[in-house]
Amino acid sequence: MLCIETICVENRELKNLAYHEARLNRTRQELWGYQDQWDLAEMIEVPDSVANTIHKCRVVYDRKIDNIKWEPYLQRPIKKLKRVYHNSVDYSYKYDQRDELNTLFAQREEADDILIIKNGWVTDSFYCNVAFSDETGWYTPNTYLLPGTQRAFLIDQGIIQERQISETDIFTYDSVKLFNAMVSWEKAPVIDVRMID
Known part of the structure; x- marks a missing residue:
């Protein structure tokens, strides 16, 4: 592998x-x-x-x-997310083969990307780590699938904080931001949580 x-x-x-x-x-x-x-x-x-x-x-x-x-590299526009579910998906290492994730991504229907829910907890999108905002700041799930390099950098800089975020918590936030090694925090798309199906 x-x-x-x-x-x-x-x-x-x-x-x-x-x-x-x-x-x-x-x-x-x-x-x-x-x-x-x-x-x-x-x-x-x-x-x-x-x-x-x-x-x-x-x-x-x-x-x-x-x-x-x-x-x-050309950044893809992301305006809508679809929640998908898999209770045993594992991507703790950045494997070249992503068959499980590809299967989940195929379930996105009209959405641009997916938001993967594992055992009731928010993890990542297909391409990105995520962070949710409210009036107190930006929070990234501590139930992530992949420990992203941009995510680690943003935590070290104090820009985002780790937090347990359940599926039922999603709509207590205002928006979600999607970022990865190729998408800096400044250029990351911000999506209203109402655009999460």
Whole structure:
């Protein structure tokens, strides 16, 4: 089973690299028992073909790097979410294969993305971690599926806080924001919770 890191490249610079490196090295240790620490800055060279616009660097690896792909990134508009349910879905590591998640995403009907509910708790969307706002601040579920690098950065910066958020809590909030390594907090779509089916 291969794993991936998806790294944002802006102005030919790899963003949040320390967070990607920490997750990658933790994954390598927990899944395969490797104790060595990879230094991604030394291992990844941005090719000349990558312009100053935002690009996605996709590193596929197990015991070694399998391949690295580069592609321009265009953010998808997200205006509506569909709640989907799966009580045993597991995506604690960023696996290359996402069959379970793909099956859930196929249930989105007219919505742009999904909001995955596991055992009554809010987790993530298909592509993103999420955070909900009320008059006191922004809160991200502590029942997430994937420990996102942008999520870790935002918690460390004090921009969001972890909280248990049940499905029944959703409509006590005003809005939800969807973010990931490619979608910064500033550019993340904000959706009124009334647009969650």
